[in-house]
Amino acid sequence: MASIKEVAEAAGVSTATVSRVLSNKPYVRSEMRDRVMQAVEELGYRPNLIARSLRSQRSSSIGLIVSDIRNPYFTSVSRAVEDTAYEQGYSVIFCNTDENPDKEALYLHLMRDQNVAGVIFSPTRQASADLNAFNIDFPIVVVDRSIEPCDFPVDVIRIDNVDAAYRLTEHLIANGYRRIAGLFGEASTTGRERRTGYEKALQAHNLSPLANYVPPRIEAGAEAARALLKSDSPPDAFLTTNSLLMAGALVAIRDLDLRVPDQVGLVGFDKTTWSTLVQPSITLIDQPTYQIGRTATELLLERIQDPDCPSREVILDGKLVLGGSSAPRS
Amino acid sequence: MASIKEVAEAAGVSTATVSRVLSNKPYVRSEMRDRVMQAVEELGYRPNLIARSLRSQRSSSIGLIVSDIRNPYFTSVSRAVEDTAYEQGYSVIFCNTDENPDKEALYLHLMRDQNVAGVIFSPTRQASADLNAFNIDFPIVVVDRSIEPCDFPVDVIRIDNVDAAYRLTEHLIANGYRRIAGLFGEASTTGRERRTGYEKALQAHNLSPLANYVPPRIEAGAEAARALLKSDSPPDAFLTTNSLLMAGALVAIRDLDLRVPDQVGLVGFDKTTWSTLVQPSITLIDQPTYQIGRTATELLLERIQDPDCPSREVILDGKLVLGGSSAPRS
């Protein structure tokens, strides 16, 4: 690997000039520029990003900290983040926290150690305390969730969770469902907000809630749903708040040989490959995941340019997609 | 952020001693060690990994280059890679190539520029040429695929694709299917190998192949399947070779209101959330994706320790999971 010194020698200029040319700095004669570029070409020179980063104190990596890449929501967001980041010359370091605050703190520290330019992040509820405790020196964009006020500006991008859950619940009620159980992702603010929307809708109709916080995993969702279905007064519908819990509920329903929607209705969040392949197809809130990832990255890159710009909150719309899983009760 | 110099001053030792303590080098008196650790504690010091990497010429990042993280196979592999890497103190930089050789070459260069310790990689068929052309200076582990011989040792981990496709095809034939169409992922060696297994099985029974290479995307799979189903002599079963094509085939089958397996059988690769949730459930080869990712990372880290160890090829078993989608023809 050729270094900048070798390029400088080959071109008969100083390393400073090479550096200027490669960073597209002004004040370089075009003759010099050509000579440098030719040497670069000949030697197959590529700047060492590590050295550049050490010297310039800014790096071309961003961190992506999500709870689990296997959650289709985060899979799609991650893909969008990677696409957008690379378009702008950034690479993406990715981590999974499993909603574990210890892992989360560890990863945040690691991000600082790696000198990343910024982080896109789906925080647990403990995160803001951690963030305030240790001196974060890079900007953060929060996706999917809310975060307690921090000592520094944080941008947020997500859908209106209260409203989305409200609409789903309203829809179920309008279609004649009365005992609607809610399965909410534990550990995140999103689960809480969706619960709020759910309870608001039920209250408006004088129905009583049946809410459960569940770890965002298929088996956990299945177990919770199974327990409810086997109870003395089983629900006539499930509101699930992410695609893993939705799959879990469906597993439980299938295990117990119940029919959707005749015996039990089902609605949820996040359009996945399978939400239209199962029969009946599932009624759900389709979040614009790719756009969320793209916008998150754009917000982050903007803040990297201008660290002191006021903090922004982007709330997108979730689209209600109707399927057979919540058809009117006969 | 405190630097090693400040720690050294606070502890009243040299930076060399601090460095020794932090890298767990021998030959440090325990008294020194304690003094250093205390200063580290007090200052909240954490080593700058960028500086360490520049100086020591080895980094604590590995690259992960896959065709598309949204393919459930790669989602699971990626999660395993990340888990394993972080256990060993490595972080993961991830990229999607979309099977595009230009993007692939770009990312490989970027990996070198970032001075990664190694790369886990699902190459396109052009990759080995690129790899030989530019002086790779980090080890590579290939997942999911084969790769043409390179000028340097490469480890490979995948399942036996010929055998897996052979078994699936045999299974269909045994169950009475006769016109079996194959949808194979284009651009990768894996599609080719699975086609070989498929054709071998058909030949053994004097049946003729009906093979199509298709881009690994749901819509492309749906389109190909739809065209076949609408043709003059439609297939009585589909062998699909990844979960995206499998979903695509199912979409086409549903669109045309055909029943599985009565009117058309369906088998594929990769157990996904939905492959057991659709009815009938899908017969498929379940690849040990998490283990593939874990092993890939272990192979890579071993080779990082010992770059000259002979190249290894790990061939795991795919498990045939029976579902209703390939039930015996009546």
Add this chain to the structure above:
DNA sequence: GTGAAAGCGCTAACAC
């Protein structure tokens, strides 16, 4: 416009 030189934070000879 261009070059000389300092130094980002760390590790690893080498000297003692």
Add this chain to the structure above:
DNA sequence: GTGTTAGCGCTTTCAC
């Protein structure tokens, strides 16, 4: 065992 020092490859003042 510990300290001194050179230098990884780059950017960026500061002269000229």
